[in-house]
Amino acid sequence: MADAHAHAEHGDDYYVHAHITPARTYVLVLATLLFLTFLTVLAYNVHLGDWNLFVAVLIATIKASIVGTWFMHLKYEQRFNLIFFLGSLFFVIIFLGYTVNDTEHRGRQGTLTGVRVDPATGKRAFGSGSVLQAEGEFIRLPPLPGEAGQAGQEGEADRDGEVPEPEAAGAAAEDGAAPTAAGEPAEAGDSEAPTAGEAAAEAGASPTAPAEAGEEASGATEGTEGTEATEGAEATEGE
Amino acid sequence: MTVEAATAVPSDASHEAGDNYLTHERGLKSWLITLDHKRIGILYLASVLLAFLLGGVFAILVRTELMFKGQTLMEADTYNQMFTLHGAIMVFLFIIPSIPAALGNFILPIQLGAKDVAFPRLNLASFYIYMLGTVCLVVAIVVGEVNTGWTLYAPYSIGRNVTGAGSSVLWVTLGVFIAGFSSILTGVNFMATVHKMRAPGMHWKRLPLFIWGLYATAVIQVLATPVLAITLVLLFMEHTLSIGIFDPQLGGDPVLFQHFFWFYSHPAVYIMILPGMAVVNELIATFSHRKIFGYMFIAMSSITLALLSFLVWGHHMFASGMSEYATMVFSALTFLVAIPSGVKVFNWLATLYQGSISFASPMLYALGFIALFTIGGLTGLFLGTISTDIHLHDTYFVVAHFHYVMVGGTVFGFLGGLHYWWPKMVGKMYDEKLAKISWFLVFLGFNVTFFSQFIMGSQGMPRRYYDYLDQFQPLHMTSSGGAYILAVGFLIMAYMFYKSLRSGEKAPPNPWASAGYEWMTTSPPHPHNFEETPVITRGPYDYHLCTEEELWDGFPEDFPGEKAKA
Amino acid sequence: MAHAHHGPDYLAHHFDTPKQQYEAAKIGMWIFLAQEVLFFSGLFVAYFIFRKWYPEAWSVGSHLLNWKMGTLNTAVLLLSSFTAAMAVRAAQIGDQKGVPDKDKRKFGGQAWTGHFLLLTFVFAGAFMVVKYFEYTHKFHVGTLPGQYFGCANFECTGTMSEELVEELRAAIASAHHNAGPDLVPYHLRSFFGLYFVMTGLHGIHVLIGMGLIAWIWNKNRKGEFSAEYNTPVDNVALYWHLVDLVWIYLFPLLYLID
DSSP: OOOHHHHHHHOTTTSOOOOOOOHHHHHHHHHHHHHHHHHHHHHHHSOOTTHHHHHHHHHHHHHHHHIIIIITOGGGSOHHHHHHHHHHHHHHHHHHHHHHHHHTTSOEEOTTTOOEEOTTTOSBOTTOOSSOSGGGGEEEOOOOGGGTTTSOOOTTHHHHHHSOOOTTHHHHHHHHHIIIIIIHHHHHTOTTHHHHHHHHHHHHHOTTOHHHHHHHOOOOSGGGTTOOHHHHHHHHHHO | OHHHHHHTSOHHHHHHHOOOTTTSSOSHHHHHTOOOHHHHHHHHHHHHHHHHHHHHHHHHHHHHHTTSSSOSSSOHHHHHHHHHHHHHIIIIIIIHHIIIIIIIHHHHHHHHTOSSOSOHHHHHHHHHHHHHHHHHHHHHHHHOOOOSTTTTOTTGGGOOSTTSOOTHHHHHHHHHHHHHHHHHHHHHHHHHHHHHOOOTTOOGGGSOHHHHHHHHHHHHHHHHHHHHHHHHHHHHHHHHHOOSSSOGGGTOOHHHHHHHHHHHHHHHHHHHHHHHHHHHHHHHHHHHTSOOTTHHHHHHHHHHHHHHTTTOGGGGOTTTTOOHHHHHHHHHHHHHTHHHHHHHHHHHHHHHTTOOOOOOHHHHHHHHHHHHHHHHHHHHHHHHSHHHHHHHTTBHHHHHHHHHHIIIIIIHHHHHHHHHHHHHHHSBOOOHHHHHHHHHHHHHHHHHHHHHHHHHHHTTOBTTOSOOOGGGHHHHHHHHHHHHHHHHHHHHHHHHHHHHHHHOOBOOSOTTOOOOGGGGSOSSOBTTBSSSOOOOOSOTTOGGGSOHHHHHTTOOTTOHHHHHHO | OOOTTOOOTTSOTTOSSHHHHHHHHHHHHHHHHHHHHHHHHHHHHHHHHHHHHOHHHHHHHHHHSOHHHHHHHHHHHHHHHHHHHHHHHHHHHOOOTTSOGGGSOTTOSHHHHHHHHHHHHHHHHHHHHHHHHHHHHHHHHTOOSGGGTTOGGGOOOSSOOHHHHHHHHHHHHHOSSOSSTTEEETTHHHHHHHHHHHHHHHHHHHHHHHHHHHHHHHHHHTTOOOSSOOHHHHHHHHHHHHHHHHHHHHIIIIIOOO
16 A cells, blocks of 8 residues: 555655664673573672662662663654753753752651650750650561461561551451460460461550560560550550 | 433534534433543543532532521531542542543543544543542442541551541442542543644644643643552452551551652642643633743643642651751652642743733633632642641631632633634534623632631631631631532532523524634534544634634624624 | 545544654653652652661561562562563564565564463563562561551551561571571561562552553454554553662662661
């Protein structure tokens, strides 16, 4: 339908003249991409500290540029398309940069405690409540089957208890509390486990019953700076 | 309303003026599956006006409730829902699509001398996506309980418990998400159209400023709206699964929601105002009958505004607990916005200078726009200043400020454009006297309503409150009174347009003696806009290059354009 | 409606030349892709902020994911991108009838377009299958988002499955960021919240992509494309490459955190 005749009739600006990339180039591109994937996995297994993220993003960016340049033909695209697409990344940077400029410089709401913490120092932000933030961050795993009852089961289970989460269910109330304190013993079949589980879970649900929990929970909450002063103390006393 | 009227155009018109887009095909189906950008524009116009009516009803209910202290009309909860719905409907269903999707769809390809937008099917799809979003919002209204305010701030909006907003928030989220995609697709379509569909001879410096404005808007629509979409996805997931991104109880950060939300919604303010400015460019040039002053400056100021709009979102969050560094940066950048805005206003004023001005009704809206937008813009500077914002934040001052920009700006621009292009769209003139009366009432009513809110706000009346102290009684009363005047103005306008559809005089191709390209075709236009693809040999404001017949040909007596000539 | 002598069949009435139509389509697609970039950007912003805030949760969370499956999926998607690019190439070459075999370029023409599209579809399917196994495993164990973290199959019994405890222990042990051998970061729930939203939205894009590829494949089968007109193949491939691009970032950011 569109043959040499039509071309002659309409001149150069009428039909599309796509640039056809040699198949070999594509194979080469694919090989490079697979190699870079291998490299990024390799880099993952080398411990570089904070640089791991940098290296990962760098490799990803190289891969993305390769895909863009050859697979997506950006090399041969109209200039506007290139500018607009890359320009969109500029807006992503604005989005990220400005938001991080806030989140990295402000006192943050301490988890579940209403305490504002300066993330730079980890210290309590000026004018906020009296408890440190670190406590809310961790949940202690139940001990290994062999050593049930040794390690602290209490942990920060109670912190969830402080959060009133009505219907959303068992769900919210238990998710944190249950796995930590109640979880493993029940499964492990240790003799005291069932009670431990129940008690801790209950403690999670109602912080007013720490005595029961205390009986089973031996460990205090050092691992997390045990600033959950009230609970931690009561738990230890109970013991 | 508009659709009916359009199909009701007498058939003899088509015989006289040749085939036009209204008579080309007939029947409801030909409208619902049309790919013609003009018909899609009309479909949008009808739906947008309906949304405006709905939002307006909520506004009147809110103002009526606030007329007297204590309960006047409704419970506090109902009141919360009313202002939420007013905001959500006006913003997402009316203002954002009003000028780009309704007027823009109709006018943009004609001004470009193109047969259609680049992707006609996508265009129709975006209309139906918009309708789907509307349906979701209507469901939310029926389900009830949407009382979050249009901003849907977390953590209130994710509340799964008794104190939080209920599941109807999900419907609003869904509705806005969907409507957002309609906006994105329109933006994609317009950008591609402007780039690739210009008539021969129309290089970028001959692009009408309306198109420059819509182009800048489209850039924002494309780049900002997806962020709203992802925000709403996260909100939706937070609501249903508590994923712990925005919920402080789970270690999330509600201020992050505000960042996400305003990364879209501040640029969205420019999605709303830029098209308004774009219309005013056309009106000022046409009714001054003079080449617009500083064409490139106006064009570039639109683009600059579009880019700046992405840099200043934090000024909505000065009181949110955001870091001081961020606050200062956002505040400083906010002042930059005044520069391109000022460039526009001064260029309009310079265009008026020594022009032969005709005070036809569209021009009145344009002049109203300049005055009200200036007030709205300048009060914006108060709010961009951190120290004054702390005092004025969340008061009626803010409400008055953005109504001066959104109503005084965008709605006036929209109405001006609607009056201006009405003859082109339906092929009929309207009653100029009624138009002027309704303009006066709208202008008066608007100022009475919202100027009193500036005063209330500066005295400390918080926004969104159901009740207030005795001292605010007179001002609230005034404000509500103004709202009624405004409503009467709109009713008269509606009657005026209705009358025009029923019995308006037939419009000539160029009733305003404008040099704009869209007036070079018949009214209403041919299905392909122009019988032959036009070749552009002059700019859209080159009055000095227009021949007498180009401007004045085919005029019956007594048309506004004719008066201007005299 | 159409003019008597307008142009080739594939030229829509409102365009003057195939070139104009092609360039408009491409520009529209690229603008749409920019939109996609910003759509996903919100998730990346949230990701970086939370990673900075909760390094332990992110580190442990990543070790709860199966990096081998992630790597496999990366390879599969890269392959699919390759075949998509080859499909476009085949379509661009087109069936040059009357051209001697030796002058034709290899892997060109309608048949090869079809083959490569089919391959792309298959790889996309393979990606989803791997994803399916990953997801079902997480459902089964209970590495779920937000309030459902620890709730196997979304049923919160108040106890954590043994499997999960073991997985947690192993993950904590191998994570470089951790606060202690048996301390589970609370914010794992946010990590999995983001994990599911990110991979879920990406997965939806993959599914949409599969639909588009099938659609294009069918069009190609009916012989609608030629060396002169193959824009839909081109644009669908562009979309597909973007899906790949997103995954290129998702993979190291989610699976490979030190």
